[in-house]
Amino acid sequence: MTRHSLNRMTPYMFIAPAALVMILALFYPIAYMVWGSFRDWDPSQSLSETEFVGLANYIKLLGDAAFHESFRVTLVFAFTVVSVEMVLGVGLALLLDRNIRGMSVLRTLFILPMMIAPVVVGLVWRYMFHATYGTFNRFLESIGLPRVDWLGQNPLLSVIIADTWQWTPFIFILSLAALQSLPRSALEAARIDGATAWQQIWFIKLPLMMPVLIVTMLLRLIDAFKVLEVILVLTGGGPGLSTEILALRIARTAREFRELGEAAAMSNYLLMLLMLLTLGMFAFTRWQDARAQRLRPAAEEEE
Amino acid sequence: MPEIRLERLVKRYGDVEVLHGIDLQLADNEFTVLVGPSGCGKSTTLRMIAGLEDVSEGEIWVDGRPVSHLEPKDRDLAMVFQDYALYPHMNVAQNISFALRLARRSRAEIDAKVREVAEMVGLTDFLHRKPGALSGGQRQRVATARALAKDSAIFLFDEPLSNLDAKLRGQMRAELALMSQSVQKNMIYVTHDQIEAMTLADRIVVMHGGYIQQQGTPRDLFERPVNKFVAGFLGMPPMNFLAGDIEVVGDDVFVAGAAFRIRLSDARAAAARKHSSRAVTLGIRPSDLKYDPDAEAGSALKLNVEVSEYVGAQSVLLCRCGPERATVELSSETPMALGATLTFAVNPDRVHLFNRGTEVAL
Ligand SMILES: Nc1ncnc2c1ncn2[C@@H]1O[C@H](COP(=O)(O)OP(=O)(O)OP(=O)(O)O)[C@@H](O)[C@H]1O
Numbered sequence: 001m002t003r004h005s006l007n008r009m010t011p012y013m014f015i016a017p018a019a020l021v022m023i024l025a026l027f028y029p030i031a032y033m034v035w036g037s038f039r040d041w042d043p044s045q046s047l048s049e050t051e052f053v054g055l056a057n058y059i060k061l062l063g064d065a066a067f068h069e070s071f072r073v074t075l076v077f078a079f080t081v082v083s084v085e086m087v088l089g090v091g092l093a094l095l096l097d098r099n100i101r102g103m104s105v106l107r108t109l110f111i112l113p114m115m116i117a118p119v120v121v122g123l124v125w126r127y128m129f130h131a132t133y134g135t136f137n138r139f140l141e142s143i144g145l146p147r148v149d150w151l152g153q154n155p156l157l158s159v160i161i162a163d164t165w166q167w168t169p170f171i172f173i174l175s176l177a178a179l180q181s182l183p184r185s186a187l188e189a190a191r192i193d194g195a196t197a198w199q200q201i202w203f204i205k206l207p208l209m210m211p212v213l214i215v216t217m218l219l220r221l222i223d224a225f226k227v228l229e230v231i232l233v234l235t236g237g238g239p240g241l242s243t244e245i246l247a248l249r250i251a252r253t254a255r256e257f258r259e260l261g262e263a264a265a266m267s268n269y270l271l272m273l274l275m276l277l278t279l280g281m282f283a284f285t286r287w288q289d290a291r292a293q294r295l296r297p298a299a300e301e302e303e
Numbered sequence: 304m305p306e307i308r309l310e311r312l313v314k315r316y317g318d319v320e321v322l323h324g325i326d327l328q329l330a331d332n333e334f335t336v337l338v339g340p341s342g343c344g345k346s347t348t349l350r351m352i353a354g355l356e357d358v359s360e361g362e363i364w365v366d367g368r369p370v371s372h373l374e375p376k377d378r379d380l381a382m383v384f385q386d387y388a389l390y391p392h393m394n395v396a397q398n399i400s401f402a403l404r405l406a407r408r409s410r411a412e413i414d415a416k417v418r419e420v421a422e423m424v425g426l427t428d429f430l431h432r433k434p435g436a437l438s439g440g441q442r443q444r445v446a447t448a449r450a451l452a453k454d455s456a457i458f459l460f461d462e463p464l465s466n467l468d469a470k471l472r473g474q475m476r477a478e479l480a481l482m483s484q485s486v487q488k489n490m491i492y493v494t495h496d497q498i499e500a501m502t503l504a505d506r507i508v509v510m511h512g513g514y515i516q517q518q519g520t521p522r523d524l525f526e527r528p529v530n531k532f533v534a535g536f537l538g539m540p541p542m543n544f545l546a547g548d549i550e551v552v553g554d555d556v557f558v559a560g561a562a563f564r565i566r567l568s569d570a571r572a573a574a575a576r577k578h579s580s581r582a583v584t585l586g587i588r589p590s591d592l593k594y595d596p597d598a599e600a601g602s603a604l605k606l607n608v609e610v611s612e613y614v615g616a617q618s619v620l621l622c623r624c625g626p627e628r629a630t631v632e633l634s635s636e637t638p639m640a641l642g643a644t645l646t647f648a649v650n651p652d653r654v655h656l657f658n659r660g661t662e663v664a665l
């Protein structure tokens with residue numbers, strides 16, 4: 001081997017160990033899951049003993065009402081929480097983007113929910129939602145309103161409230177960072193041009209924050225599709241199938257129904273959905289970069 | 304075309320006072336330039352007029368009306384920022400028309416106005432570009448066009464040319480001078496570039512350390528600076544300062560320093576006689592020093608050339624005058640060797656005298 005080609009190999013040799021770990025840790029489990037999804041697989045069997053069934057698991061799921069319901073609940077949950085969190089998070093950021101004394105303390109307080117372990121969040125909210133002892137119902141009673149059976153009658157609403165409480169701060173801090181990196185003089189120019197506070201938000205701040213907001217939203221959406229702990233602790237998926245999001249359904253299929261192949265197929269459906277979202281995100285940032293690239297040389301040619 | 308008056312304007316950031324009572328009156332259609340070294344409070348003054356900074360004390364009057372409590376949008380002014388402050392997500396036409404659209408003008412009126420100002424600054428071909436796809440000079444034009452489109456009575460500039468390269472800056476400066484003649488507005492222009500100040504201004508206001516040092520026409524300030532700071536700030540190369548003592552010998556008054564003794568003209572002599580202390584600083588602009596080997600000792604400086612900077616037809620010589628330094632200009636054709644001692648004639652009517660302690664002109 002010539003010195004030259006050795007030199008060219010060097011970088012690859014350096015990344016080889018990391019690449020190996022990646023392949024083992026990341027691709028092996030995924031490949032295992034994809035492989036398993038084509039098999040009729042009981043947890044007591046090892047994968048090699050199982051029978052190959054082709055796309056049977058996938059096809060069965062397409063006609064499975066419980067899976068449909070779970071899919072629907074997941075979509076409703078994910079899109080609702082992300083919409084509500086976006087509105088609240090961006091709104092709070094717009095409100096708190098000013099330099100008043102004590103604001104930094106307030107900002108720190110706002111992001112506390114995000115730092116709490118989801119299981120703990122679930123437990124705390126379960127207590128607060130409790131029909132008789134819960135904070136909410138005691139409050140409702142004290143102001144003379146009837147109690148609400150939060151987890152029994154409004155389970156989806158309850159988990160949406162808990163998730164919103166936990167994850168609005170995520171959107172809040174990213175929006176705040178985006179706001180604070182906006183060109184200050186452009187906002188001053190808008191004030192001189194006659195824009196009211198609302199017009200500044202609508203015509204200047206939001207459009208300029210949009211790239212960050214879109215990426216934030218996609219990140220949150222991907223996360224919301226995989227939500228598990230809070231709902232597991234709060235409602236366990238019930239009552240009935242009312243809050244059985246996909247992650248829960250997958251866990252139950254695997255452990256209660258002992259259908260590992262079907263659970264793997266379900267995971268793959270979720271994976272495909274998330275990959276579509278991720279690709280969407282990449283496509284969006286690529287498109288933005290490309291647009292910036294395309295316009296820059298044009299400017300440099302002139303003058 | 305309002306009359307603007309700043310009355311004892313004070314600005315504090317916390318405990319730090321950065322402007323100490325600015326009094327200034329700006330007449331109709333005047334092009335006023337605030338000039339001074341970095342950090343002297345020019346931008347702060349301008350931003351207080353614009354309403355972007357709160358006034359700590361004092362008042363801003365526009366046509367006899369106090370305005371310091373008004374929002375920027377209610378002050379009827381337009382501003383060009385140092386970094387242009389364009390709206391990055393809007394194209395040139397949208398940038399220019401933003402104020403008009405907020406004011407709910409009619410479509411036709413907006414289109415006409417955009418075309419008119421774009422024509423004025425030469426942007427007609429770029430109306431659909433975003434600012435990110437424009438060069439520095441083009442962005443500067445968009446910023447100017449956007450301010451022009453507003454048709455407000457007061458026009459504020461905060462170092463609008465300082466981000467451009469030297470050649471483009473000269474070109475834009477000429478364009479601005481042309482524009483200021485054709486649009487009748489009150490313009491207030493901040494810069495730390497004294498050439499911009501001298502060429503553009505009807506009135507220059509020199510600031511330093513949060514105080515106004517002097518104001519007046521460029522010629523006033525150049526010929527009759529009230530203190531050493533103003534004298535040294537305006538003019539390129541800057542004025543030479545040499546320490547000296549006043550000596551009265553019969554009818555004649557001399558300023559004598561370590562390596563010179565210059566007789567003052569009658570007018571200067573009268574001022575020097577009245578002066579209580581003898582210690583002065585003599586100020587002579589390089590342009591008032593002419594190379595003249597035959598100059599008589601009472602009106603000449605003998606300078607020892609240390610460095611020669613060739614800048615074309617003229618060379619700038621950095622010289623020694625006794626223990627001090629002085630700068631002179633010399634035609635590049637004059638034969639001259641480094642280390643040589645040359646004699647320069649002083650124009651006695653154009654020397655400046657400053658109290659050495661207070662630095663105020665005599
Ligand atoms: N937000 C602030 N907080 C505290 N001090 C400030 C603030 N803004 C400006 N200053 C101080 O006020 C003084 C005047 O600032 P200003 O921006 O008006 O200077 P300038 O004359 O425009 O200088 P330059 O030519 O560098 O732009 C400076 O000493 C600066 O440090």
Ligand SMILES: [Mg+2]
Pocket residue numbers: 345346347462
């Ligand atoms: Mg400034």
